[in-house]
Amino acid sequence: MKDKAPRPYRMTARAQAAERTGERILDAMLARFATVAYDRIRLEDVAADAEVTVQTLIRRFGTKHGLLAATVEREFVRLAADRTAAMGDSPERTLHALVEYYEHHGALILKLYAEAAQAPGVPELAARSRAYHVDWCRAAFSESLEPSRDRSTRARRLAQVVALCDATTWRILRFDSGLSPHQTEQALLEMLLPLLGPQNG
Incomplete structure (x- = not known):
């Protein structure tokens, strides 16, 4: 036996x-x-x-809706881990890592945002992803955003950083404008650095 x-x-x-x-x-x-x-x-x-x-x-x-929601949920966890790893010890290093991140995941992220409304449950996941992006920007550039600023200025600066670091901005520079990854990184840096540090008054 x-x-x-x-x-x-x-x-x-x-x-x-x-x-x-x-x-x-x-x-x-x-x-x-x-x-x-x-x-x-x-x-x-x-x-x-x-x-x-x-x-x-x-x-x-x-259902197909349930399958997409489960897929997005899994990828959200994975992408969040990759975004956390993209935080560098300086704005330059952080932007370099962010552009590399978008080179791997940017097209999928943008497609998800564009088609999220077609499947129940996915818009909520897309909203979570956008909220995470805001939190990531706040954490990644917290020291440079100068906590001593008045609340209104800090909120405006954060909104500008969120827009600059968004996948849509990366797409406009990288594909709509035809820049290379390095050129995209430089363009983002040239827009971002003036928002950071004491030179902004």
């Missing part, structure tokens, strides 16, 4: 297999969403990419 693995181990193995399946489905949805308009994505294609049945996908995520 063959030895049977202890029940807790068998359940853990099943849970791990289910987790891997879920990750494959999310990866497949992310790959589709990155290149295909959301309303043209078919669950059949996502399931085929993930090498699962449509029934498995539906059992796990319910």
Whole structure:
């Protein structure tokens, strides 16, 4: 008689297999969403990419809307970690890391914002992402934004920094204007530095 693995181990193995399946489905949805308009994505294609049945996908995520929301939720956590890592010890280092971040993730972020309204639950996640961007800008440049300024000036300076560091500004410089990554970084720096430090009065 063959030895049977202890029940807790068998359940853990099943849970791990289910987790891997879920990750494959999310990866497949992310790959589709990155290149295909959301309303043209078919669950059949996502399931085929993930090498699962449509029934498995539906059992796990319910609907295409639910699948996109789960995908965005996972990516939000990952992107937040990458944004935290992009905080440097100077405005120059921070902007260098931010441009590198947008080179990897900017197009996907902008597509999410553009199509968020098409899926229930995703607009809330997009709003969380925007709120995180504001908090990130505040934390990344807190020392340079001079806490001693009056409240109105600090709020205006922060709003300007948020706009300059937004993915849309990166897109305008990088693609609409045809700048290289280095040129984009320099352009952002030239706009940002005057907002920081005591020279602003």
